[in-house]
Amino acid sequence: MLDGRTLVRRRAGLRLWLSAGWLTLLCLAALLAPWVAPKDPLAQDLFLGRMPPFWMTGAEPGYWLGTDSLGRDVLSRLIHGARVALTVALVAGTITCIVGATLGLLAGFLRGWVDMVISRLIDIWMAFPPVLFSILLIAVLGPGLMSIIIAIVVIDWTRFARVVRAEAMAQGAMDYVASARVAGRGRISTLIREILPNVLPTIVVLLTLEMGIAVIVEAILSFVNLSISTDDPTWGGMISEGRASIHQAWWVLVAPLVTLFLTVLSFSQLGEGLKDRFDPVLR
Amino acid sequence: MTALVIRNLSVRLRKGPPLLRRVSLDLAPGEVRGLVGESGAGKSMIGKAVLGILPPSVEITGGEILLEGTDLLRLPPADRRRRIGASCALIPQDPLTALNPSHRIGPQITDRLVDILGWTRRNADARARELLAEVQIPDPDRVMRSYPHELSGGMRQRILIASAFAAEPRLIVADEPTTALDVTVQKQILKLIAGMQARHGTAILFVTHDLGVVSKVCQRLSVLYSGMVVEDARVADFFRAPRHPYSAALLAATPKYTDPTAGLNPVPDAVIEAVRAEVAAFDREVAHG
Amino acid sequence: MADLYEVQNLRLSLADMTAKPLLGAAPRIEILKGLTFTIPKGAAVGIVGGSGSGKSTLGRALVRLLEPSGGAIRFGGTDLTHLSDAALRPLRRRFQMIFQDPLSSLNPRHRVGTIIAEPLRLHGFDGIPARVARALDQVGLPQSFAARYPHELSGGQRQRVGIARAIALEPDFILADEIVSGLDVSSQAQVLNLLERLVKDLGLTLAFISHDLSVIRRLCQHTIVLYQGTIVENRPTPDLFCEPRADYTRELLSAIPLPDPNQPWG
Numbered sequence: 141m142l143d144g145r146t147l148v149r150r151r152a153g154l155r156l157w158l159s160a161g162w163l164t165l166l167c168l169a170a171l172l173a174p175w176v177a178p179k180d181p182l183a184q185d186l187f188l189g190r191m192p193p194f195w196m197t198g199a200e201p202g203y204w205l206g207t208d209s210l211g212r213d214v215l216s217r218l219i220h221g222a223r224v225a226l227t228v229a230l231v232a233g234t235i236t237c238i239v240g241a242t243l244g245l246l247a248g249f250l251r252g253w254v255d256m257v258i259s260r261l262i263d264i265w266m267a268f269p270p271v272l273f274s275i276l277l278i279a280v281l282g283p284g285l286m287s288i289i290i291a292i293v294v295i296d297w298t299r300f301a302r303v304v305r306a307e308a309m310a311q312g313a314m315d316y317v318a319s320a321r322v323a324g325r326g327r328i329s330t331l332i333r334e335i336l337p338n339v340l341p342t343i344v345v346l347l348t349l350e351m352g353i354a355v356i357v358e359a360i361l362s363f364v365n366l367s368i369s370t371d372d373p374t375w376g377g378m379i380s381e382g383r384a385s386i387h388q389a390w391w392v393l394v395a396p397l398v399t400l401f402l403t404v405l406s407f408s409q410l411g412e413g414l415k416d417r418f419d420p421v422l423r
Numbered sequence: 424m425t426a427l428v429i430r431n432l433s434v435r436l437r438k439g440p441p442l443l444r445r446v447s448l449d450l451a452p453g454e455v456r457g458l459v460g461e462s463g464a465g466k467s468m469i470g471k472a473v474l475g476i477l478p479p480s481v482e483i484t485g486g487e488i489l490l491e492g493t494d495l496l497r498l499p500p501a502d503r504r505r506r507i508g509a510s511c512a513l514i515p516q517d518p519l520t521a522l523n524p525s526h527r528i529g530p531q532i533t534d535r536l537v538d539i540l541g542w543t544r545r546n547a548d549a550r551a552r553e554l555l556a557e558v559q560i561p562d563p564d565r566v567m568r569s570y571p572h573e574l575s576g577g578m579r580q581r582i583l584i585a586s587a588f589a590a591e592p593r594l595i596v597a598d599e600p601t602t603a604l605d606v607t608v609q610k611q612i613l614k615l616i617a618g619m620q621a622r623h624g625t626a627i628l629f630v631t632h633d634l635g636v637v638s639k640v641c642q643r644l645s646v647l648y649s650g651m652v653v654e655d656a657r658v659a660d661f662f663r664a665p666r667h668p669y670s671a672a673l674l675a676a677t678p679k680y681t682d683p684t685a686g687l688n689p690v691p692d693a694v695i696e697a698v699r700a701e702v703a704a705f706d707r708e709v710a711h712g
Numbered sequence: 713m714a715d716l717y718e719v720q721n722l723r724l725s726l727a728d729m730t731a732k733p734l735l736g737a738a739p740r741i742e743i744l745k746g747l748t749f750t751i752p753k754g755a756a757v758g759i760v761g762g763s764g765s766g767k768s769t770l771g772r773a774l775v776r777l778l779e780p781s782g783g784a785i786r787f788g789g790t791d792l793t794h795l796s797d798a799a800l801r802p803l804r805r806r807f808q809m810i811f812q813d814p815l816s817s818l819n820p821r822h823r824v825g826t827i828i829a830e831p832l833r834l835h836g837f838d839g840i841p842a843r844v845a846r847a848l849d850q851v852g853l854p855q856s857f858a859a860r861y862p863h864e865l866s867g868g869q870r871q872r873v874g875i876a877r878a879i880a881l882e883p884d885f886i887l888a889d890e891i892v893s894g895l896d897v898s899s900q901a902q903v904l905n906l907l908e909r910l911v912k913d914l915g916l917t918l919a920f921i922s923h924d925l926s927v928i929r930r931l932c933q934h935t936i937v938l939y940q941g942t943i944v945e946n947r948p949t950p951d952l953f954c955e956p957r958a959d960y961t962r963e964l965l966s967a968i969p970l971p972d973p974n975q976p977w978g
Contacts, residue, residue, distance in 0.1 A: 318515065462896055606924075634897075672898075674971060676898045679971065
C-alpha cells in the first residue's frame, strides 16, 4: 500500500528511544538521588556562591553545573528536584487519565443521560480559569505534594474526557460494534473489548502529554511558592530563585529550564512514539 | 415454522416522523428475501430492528418481530439479546469498519463462540479454520493471525461471511454486503453467500439498492418507499411484471448494459406524487385510528 | 473531427513510502504504464476499470492535478505535460472536473450561489450573477437554490450544483470522476440525462470515469478499459459491448448483475 508506515516507524524508533532514554535517566536519578547527587542539595557554602559550570573559567571542581547564590550545588538540586517532578507526573498523570478516560468512554459509548450529565459537567468545568482554580484549590487544601496532585486531577480530567468521548463515539458507530451487539455481547463488555483497544492509542498520547503538563503545573506552583515546603528543591523553585540572579549567574535559571523543557518534550514524544509503534492500524 | 415474521412494525424518530410504516413480511427457513428501495426508504432500518441495533435516536412504536415464533419485542432485554445472539448474525456493508482494527482475525471469529455461546477454545478455533477454508481463503492459519488492515477488501468480506455463519444462525441480515466492492469481486462474494446459504439452509434478509443483485440471490423481495412496503413479490414474478407503479419505475431506472435504450429512466414525477399520496393517506388513516 | 486531447505513452509513478529507506528517495510505483489515446472534440469517452486500475489517476493527470513522469498530454495543441502551475492557470478554465463526492467537494459553509460564482470570479468573468443564474437553469435547478447550503440538498441536487459550477466557466472539456456512483438509480438516471444533454447543447467534450459499464454504455461513444495501468481495450462503445476483445472486458461485462433472473451468471 502507498503510505508512510515504514517511514513513520523508523522515525518513531529514534524519537521513542531518545525520549525514553532521557526519562529513564531522570527516573534513575530521582530514585537514587541520595547516592548519585554529588553534593547535599541543601548544603550552603557562602564562599562558593555563584560558581560557574565546569566548562567556564573559574569553575570549582565537583560542582558540575555550578552553584547558586547560596552556594548550593545546581546539579544536585536538579537531581533531587526530579523526585518531586516525576512523582507529580506519574501519579497525577495516571489518576487524571483514569478518571477522565473512564468518564469519556462512558459518555461516548452509552450516550443518553450519562452523556448528558458528563458533557454538561465538562462544559461547566472548562468555564473555570485553570490557574486561578488551582491556586484557589491549593489555598483551601494547603500546600504540599498531595494538594498539587489533587489540583491537577480535579482540573485536568476534562482534557481526557472530552477527547476520549469523541473518539469512543466515532468507534461506536463502526460496524464491528454492531456485530458484537448482534452476537449478544453486553454493553460494558463491548466497551472494554471492542472500543477500548481502539481508543487506547489516543489515551496513551494524552497520558504522556498530561505527564508533561503535570511537570509544568508543579513548576508553576513552585514558582509562585504554592508547591511543597520551600526547603526541598523543586525545578519551579529553582527557576524562581534563579530569576533573581540572572545577570550574575544565568546557569542557575537556565539549568532547570532546560531540564524542564527536555522532560516535557520527552513525555510528548514518548506518547507519539508509543502510538506509532503499538497501534496495529499504523503498524 | 417460518424463520421470521414481521407484523405491522412501526418505527419512528423519537418525537419525530415515522421511519417504518406498519411493515409486514415473512421469511421461510432457508429463504433469501431482498429489501429494496432508495436511500432513506427504511430498508436497513428493518434489519436493525430485527437485530436490536437501532440507534438510540429511534424507537419502535408498534408491531411484532417473531423469530421462529417468539416475539422478540415482548422479551426482556437480556433474553432478547441472548436469543438474537444465539440465532442471528449480521453481514455488514463496509468490510473496512466491520472488523475491529485492534484485534487479530482469529479471535474476532472465535471469541463470540467462546464467550457468548460457551464453546471450548479448541472447538472454536477448529470451526473458524473450517469456515475460512469454506469461504476459499488460502492459508487460514496465517489469516487468523493477521490484523484486518493486512488484508484486501474482498478478503475481509469473506471473513465477515465466515464469521456470520460460524454459529449456524437461523437468520442472517446482510446489509448491502457488496456495495463497497468492485463488480468482479462482488460477483465472487454474491456467489459465495448464495453457496453458503444453500449449504447451511440459512434464511437471509438481503438489504440492497441494486435490483440486479436481487435478481441473482433472492427468492422474494419487498420494495420500500418512505418506510412503507409498496410491493411484496416473488422474484420471478416481479421481474416479469412488477405490480406497483413505483417498483416498475425503479426497475426501469436500473441500468441494463445489454440494451442501451432500456434502463436509466428517472422515476417519473407523476409516479413519485402518486406514491407520496399513498404514504400521506396511510398516515391520515393511522392518525384517525 | 479534431482531437481535443492527444495522450502519448503517458506514464505516471508515485513514491512508494512503504519501501522508503531511512535516507534517500523512496522507490516509485508505476500507476500508469504508457497510455496512448486521443479524445476527439465533442466526444464522450468512458474510462472504466476496477479499483487499482489507475482510472482516477489518469483523470487527475488529464486535468493536471498530477504531473506525469513520462510521455505527453496535449490539450488543443498545447503541451500540458510539464507546464508550471502559473502557466496552467489561464488554461484551467478550459478543463473542468466534477467530483465523486459532492458533499466533500462543495464547501459546506458557502451558499450554492457563492460556490458557483467563486471560480468565475477567480477567472475574471464579468456579469457573474447572470452567469450563475444561467448555470442553475442549465442544470435544471430553480433560482431559489442559489441561497441554499449544500447540506440542504439531496445527493442528486448536490451533483447538479457540481455540474453547474463546472459548466459556468464555459469549459471545452469536463472530467467526471465516478459522479453517479453514490446516487440512487433514479437520481443517477436524471444526472446522466442532464450530462448527455449538456454535452450535446454546449458542445462539450467529456471523459466519464466509472466502474459501471452499464452507465458508460448509455452515455459514451468511446470506451477505454483500463487494467492495472494499461489500456486493454479502446473502441467505439457499441462494438466493445457486442464483441469484447480483451479477457478483462469480458470478465467485467459478465460480472454485472442484470436486473433479470434469467440472465446466465456463471
